[in-house]
Amino acid sequence: MPRIPDIPGSLIPGRSDQERWLRQHVARLCQLDHERFPGSQPVSFSTNDIEKLESQDYWVCEKSDGVRVLLLVQTDSQTKAQSVYLIDRHNTYREVAGLFFPHHENPINPLRNTLVDGELVIDVDPRTKQETLRFLAFDCLVVDDQNVMSRTLDKRYGRLQAWFHKPYSKMLQDHPQVRQAQPFEIKVKDVQASYNVDQVFERDIPNLQHGNDGLIYTCVNTPYTSGTDPNILKWKPPSENSIDFKLVLRFPPLPEKPSLPDYCAKPIFQLHTWCGGKDYALYDVMEVSDEEWESMKASGEQMDDRIVEVHWDTSVKGWRMMRFRDDKPNGNHQSVVDNIIKSIADGVEKDNLLAHSNSIRNAWKTRQSQVSSLPPPPLLPSKPPPLLQSGYGQPPTPLSHRPSIPERIPDVKAKYGPLGSSPWSKVAGPAMVAGMYR
Numbered sequence: 001m002p003r004i005p006d007i008p009g010s011l012i013p014g015r016s017d018q019e020r021w022l023r024q025h026v027a028r029l030c031q032l033d034h035e036r037f038p039g040s041q042p043v044s045f046s047t048n049d050i051e052k053l054e055s056q057d058y059w060v061c062e063k064s065d066g067v068r069v070l071l072l073v074q075t076d077s078q079t080k081a082q083s084v085y086l087i088d089r090h091n092t093y094r095e096v097a098g099l100f101f102p103h104h105e106n107p108i109n110p111l112r113n114t115l116v117d118g119e120l121v122i123d124v125d126p127r128t129k130q131e132t133l134r135f136l137a138f139d140c141l142v143v144d145d146q147n148v149m150s151r152t153l154d155k156r157y158g159r160l161q162a163w164f165h166k167p168y169s170k171m172l173q174d175h176p177q178v179r180q181a182q183p184f185e186i187k188v189k190d191v192q193a194s195y196n197v198d199q200v201f202e203r204d205i206p207n208l209q210h211g212n213d214g215l216i217y218t219c220v221n222t223p224y225t226s227g228t229d230p231n232i233l234k235w236k237p238p239s240e241n242s243i244d245f246k247l248v249l250r251f252p253p254l255p256e257k258p259s260l261p262d263y264c265a266k267p268i269f270q271l272h273t274w275c276g277g278k279d280y281a282l283y284d285v286m287e288v289s290d291e292e293w294e295s296m297k298a299s300g301e302q303m304d305d306r307i308v309e310v311h312w313d314t315s316v317k318g319w320r321m322m323r324f325r326d327d328k329p330n331g332n333h334q335s336v337v338d339n340i341i342k343s344i345a346d347g348v349e350k351d352n353l354l355a356h357s358n359s360i361r362n363a364w365k366t367r368q369s370q371v372s373s374l375p376p377p378p379l380l381p382s383k384p385p386p387l388l389q390s391g392y393g394q395p396p397t398p399l400s401h402r403p404s405i406p407e408r409i410p411d412v413k414a415k416y417g418p419l420g421s422s423p424w425s426k427v428a429g430p431a432m433v434a435g436m437y438r
Helices: 017-030 049-055 153-174 194-207 290-299 334-345 350-355 357-373
Strands: 040-044 058-064 067-075 082-087 093-095 114-124 131-143 185-188 212-219 227-235 242-250 268-276 279-285 306-313 318-324
Touching (some): 017 093, 017 114, 040 334, 049 212, 049 227, 049 357, 067 131, 114 153, 153 185, 194 212, 194 350, 194 357, 242 318, 268 334, 279 318
Parallel strands (some): 131 185
Antiparallel strands (some): 067 114, 242 268, 306 318
């Protein structure tokens, strides 16, 4: 498995005044009525989603195997001082030194408040084996104090390129010595029209220097949605679909004293699905061989109460561990688990996806011809969008409420479901048993 990068920067203390202000600042910039992680989340691809690709314009790109983060450029409106932060899915903030983003109109001035969506990856040069930390930007929520979440993806992507990345790249080109001080490289992800998915498979993925985790389809004509967005589709081959659960170890009772647990015995590896808040429910168990268990004990790592990524192994008809996901605050929500199970049961193989390219292309071209034949809309008076102020102590921006987008759930019978309740209850005991942390 590719190595998941550590997020660089100085951690802003949790529940501090600075973290509280930053969360409020981001909520104001995004015009959200909450201070949770503002990033969007995809849904798993299933057979019926091919109809979406035929009925609407989608862009597709490879799904990088890294750490999802938002990059926040915070610029004080009075002093023009600029700070840069990375926000992870835990909604924690890290301040990153050494970065400066110039303004697209005058590079002497700083870019104003900006929030960019992307992925941190570790690229490994296949020849020298040298590792390079890179931030791959693929969308934006706010650029230069302008909230663009309500705009379509093509407009957001254009702003990302022209206002965020192009001036930054020009600065590095004009001042090569600045490049050496950068904590990571910044690139904008290449995208393709959905009917050119063959180019992603044949050209983009083979040339990657980091791990790949499938494809991401994003609807071109819909706004950026904070939280789960049914218009962003995550595709994987059905056999490679994975789920994040909370791993809970249940030790069997001692044979001579059934009321006490046997910490030296191999436990049951329960997989719990997230129900929201702090609640979890038993879903299934994970298959672990005796050799794997001995290796786990030898590692000295804590196994219990961690988020683990698993996939369904048809050879053993059970869930097998892929890796721990300490970068995620919770396992997948039970509604997400249900959708992934449906994707496994009703998944789309690569050949089937490629076979629909022509029909997707034809439908796309038909829509384009229909739009080009329509008369131009009447001109309406317009006003420039107001700048979102960001100074300390200023009143928050009025909240906007976007109507929710209905999600069509495929009518697919899930192949796998929860087991019955376990006869073993989780037990208290010492933190370390047989040299291994519980």
